[in-house]
Amino acid sequence: MQSDPTDHALATIASILDPQEARRGSEKAAAAEPKPATPPPIPAAPPPLEAHGYTKFGPGPMAAIRFKWTVRLDNGDYYVDETIGENSTPIVSGPMSREAAIQMVDDREGDARRRFEQLRSEMAGLTAAKESSEA
Template structure:
């Protein structure tokens, strides 16, 4: 039995949202929580990052927690999901795990967004060339 990566599932949901035909309403503005660059000495317990995405319900969150000297990363999608727990690991490994997962999710999201934008632009050209408006 193979276990799918929750990032792939969320990105597929985002792709289906972005693949919808454009409407004539204003696009929703998404408040993105930007975190400043971490200082040299990072407190691992509570270290957290949010993934990209247009809706909080499908946005990833990675949070480090400490339990009896070992560190674990809780990965959730949305606000009420059951976390996927990774660990135990060192605090440095936990912080790196969070940073790597967030960076990978951001890269994949930007690639997907670029692909969806390209498809939309190509579809618009086809409609213009065929005389459709």
Template sequence: MDQPESLKTETAKPAEKSAKTAAATVVPFDQADGYTKVGPGPISAIRFRWTARRGDDGYYVDETVGPTSIAVSSGPMTADAAVKTVDARARAAIERFEALKNEMTGNGPFASAGRAET
């Protein structure tokens, strides 16, 4: 289903943005509903997604893992707080993913210490 240009979501892609260079996101108050970010990772079944939605008493952030999971919701909160929550959770996921990736490839903070012991 096509969405109007004003409601299209922004997706964080690890190849395009790193956690260190991600800038603050400015979303107009009336466009916070539907604001979405997707976490990093090679497998969609375990990839996190955060979506802000408007409820009767404020905004909520729905967090899902994979395309078929049941959402865990946080809220109610203001539109600005919902966008900041989505951004913060996506940024934290990118940082954790990068740390895990670096550890697995031997570029982590303990890489030199581990080599000295063997």
């Protein structure tokens, strides 16, 4: 008597699936077992920024008019030098703490970037309005 090829295929599939089912059952049992509670690892704090020499630049297409803020350490106190372009005399702010100096640089750069983007947006709007009125 000949066996049906479908029966043979089904038997093969069943033999393949049975070991996986057995493995899944043992994984489920292992997952159900209580595990000792361990706290998650505490991520290491990033090292503090080196304040002396911390520098940011303002936005803009021309280096000659670009703002630059640099923190420097002088006799244990921190100062922020603000310059416009490459050869200008710095405007000095300080003395202040390390954290305050870094925060000042970040704040000034952020404010300059926002003002630049606002001006650029306004100029783009004026250009678009002018082009539409000429059409």
